[in-house]
Amino acid sequence: MVRIRFFLTLAILCHTALSPVSAQTNTRPVKPQKIICGADQTELYINYIKGKNIGMVINQTSVIGKRRMVSVDSLLKRGIAVKKIFGPEHGFRGTASNGAAVNDSTDPATSLPVISLYGKHFKPTADDLKGLDLVIFDIQDVGARFYTYISTLHYVMEACAENNIELMILDRPNPNGYSVDGPVLDTAYKSFVGMHPIPITHGMTIGEYAQMINGEGWLQNREKCRLKIIKVANYNHTLKYVLPVNPSPNLNTNQSVLLYPSLCLFEGTMLSLGRGTMFPFQVVGHPALxxxxxxxxxxxxxxxxxxDPPQKNMVCYGIDLKNYNTQTLRLTGRLNLVWLIALYKVFPDKAHFFNAYFTKLAGNETLRKQIENGETEQQIRQSWEPGLSRFKQTRKKYLLYQ
Known part of the structure; x- marks a missing residue:
C-alpha cells in the first residue's frame, strides 16, 4: 500500500512539473523597462561637456530627474560652464502665449543671458554663439510639422554648422511617434510652421529629425551640422509616453497633446479650438453652430x-473631445479628418470658414479645395500618395529606435 501511494505521488509531481501551468509561470511576460530620456543619462555625456563653454537651447520641458529640475540648473550645480540660454517659442520658462514675440532677457534664477529665438530672429547669430564650444538642444517635441520647436532645431543646426560648433541633442520620446500621416508639405508654402517636405505627423524624435535635416541637405548651402545624440533608453515608436511637463501653455494635458496633430488645422479656420479656456485643443466650436x-x-x-483668443467672450457651440478615446488614433496611426470635414459641411458661412493661415498649416492649397469640393476622407487620403509612402521610406534611414 505504501509503495502504491509512493508511485501515485511521484506521478502527480511529474505531471505538475510538465503541465502548461508551470510552463506559463516560466514564460511570464517581462515588465517593460522604464523609458529614460537622454538628459537623464548624465553619465553618458557629463565628462564630454566638462571644461567646455556651453550654450543650451531649452525651455520648461528640459527637465532632469524625479524632481524635474530644469537641465541648466542641474548642470550648473555640477560645475558645467553654461554660458548662454536660447529660448524657443513661448520662451525659456514657457510662459509666453502662442505667437507672442519674446525678447532677450536675463534669467533671474541663474543670471545667464537668455537669447530669444522667437523674437528679433529665429536663428542664432555669430555673436550669439561667440565663445561657445558646444550647444546642447534639449526640448520636448510633440511630433507635428507645425509645432515650431523643429523649426528652431533647423535654425540652430544651421547656425552651428556655419560657425563650426558641435550640437549635442539630449533626445526625448515623441508622444505621437506612432503616426506618420498627412500631406507632404509643398515647399512653395514653406514657413516657420512648416519648413521641410514632411507630412503633418513625421513619427520621429528630435534626434532622428536632426539626422534627416542633415542627411537630406535641408540646411542652407546643404551644410552639415556636427551632431552628438544622447539616445532615449528603452524606447521605440510604438510605446506610449506621457509628457512629464506641458510642452507649451495650450497643450496642458496628455489629451491635448494627442489630439493636437488632428485639431491644429482648425487654427486655419474661423472656429475656436478652445484657446481662452482651460481645455484648449480638446474642443472645437463657433457661435454660428x-x-x-x-x-x-x-x-x-x-x-x-x-x-486674445478667437471668438473671445462669445458662446461657441461644437464638439467636446475631452473624453475622446485617443487609442483610436493610435490603432489607426492616422490623423482624424472627420471632424474638419463634418464641421465644414454644417458651417453656415462656408465662404468664410477657412482663413489664409490654413494653407501654411496644410502645406498646400489642395486640402482646402478638396474639402470645399466635398471630397471624402478616402479621396483626400489617396491624394497624399505616393508622397507619403516615399517619405516613410526616406524616414527609415534616420531612425534611431526601431
Missing part, C-alpha cells in the same frame, strides 16, 4: 495662455 450642437464653451482672455 448654435442649434447644430448642444455642447458649448466661452473663450475668454487668459494671461500666459491666450490673451
Amino acid at each position: 448654435k442649434g447644430k450642437y448642444s455642447y458649448s464653451f466661452t473663450p475668454v482672455s487668459i494671461a500666459g495662455m491666450s490673451e
Whole structure:
C-alpha cells in the first residue's frame, strides 16, 4: 500500500512539473523597462561637456530627474560652464502665449543671458554663439510639422554648422511617434510652421529629425551640422509616453497633446479650438453652430495662455473631445479628418470658414479645395500618395529606435 501511494505521488509531481501551468509561470511576460530620456543619462555625456563653454537651447520641458529640475540648473550645480540660454517659442520658462514675440532677457534664477529665438530672429547669430564650444538642444517635441520647436532645431543646426560648433541633442520620446500621416508639405508654402517636405505627423524624435535635416541637405548651402545624440533608453515608436511637463501653455494635458496633430488645422479656420479656456485643443466650436450642437464653451482672455483668443467672450457651440478615446488614433496611426470635414459641411458661412493661415498649416492649397469640393476622407487620403509612402521610406534611414 505504501509503495502504491509512493508511485501515485511521484506521478502527480511529474505531471505538475510538465503541465502548461508551470510552463506559463516560466514564460511570464517581462515588465517593460522604464523609458529614460537622454538628459537623464548624465553619465553618458557629463565628462564630454566638462571644461567646455556651453550654450543650451531649452525651455520648461528640459527637465532632469524625479524632481524635474530644469537641465541648466542641474548642470550648473555640477560645475558645467553654461554660458548662454536660447529660448524657443513661448520662451525659456514657457510662459509666453502662442505667437507672442519674446525678447532677450536675463534669467533671474541663474543670471545667464537668455537669447530669444522667437523674437528679433529665429536663428542664432555669430555673436550669439561667440565663445561657445558646444550647444546642447534639449526640448520636448510633440511630433507635428507645425509645432515650431523643429523649426528652431533647423535654425540652430544651421547656425552651428556655419560657425563650426558641435550640437549635442539630449533626445526625448515623441508622444505621437506612432503616426506618420498627412500631406507632404509643398515647399512653395514653406514657413516657420512648416519648413521641410514632411507630412503633418513625421513619427520621429528630435534626434532622428536632426539626422534627416542633415542627411537630406535641408540646411542652407546643404551644410552639415556636427551632431552628438544622447539616445532615449528603452524606447521605440510604438510605446506610449506621457509628457512629464506641458510642452507649451495650450497643450496642458496628455489629451491635448494627442489630439493636437488632428485639431491644429482648425487654427486655419474661423472656429475656436478652445484657446481662452482651460481645455484648449480638446474642443472645437463657433457661435454660428448654435442649434447644430448642444455642447458649448466661452473663450475668454487668459494671461500666459491666450490673451486674445478667437471668438473671445462669445458662446461657441461644437464638439467636446475631452473624453475622446485617443487609442483610436493610435490603432489607426492616422490623423482624424472627420471632424474638419463634418464641421465644414454644417458651417453656415462656408465662404468664410477657412482663413489664409490654413494653407501654411496644410502645406498646400489642395486640402482646402478638396474639402470645399466635398471630397471624402478616402479621396483626400489617396491624394497624399505616393508622397507619403516615399517619405516613410526616406524616414527609415534616420531612425534611431526601431
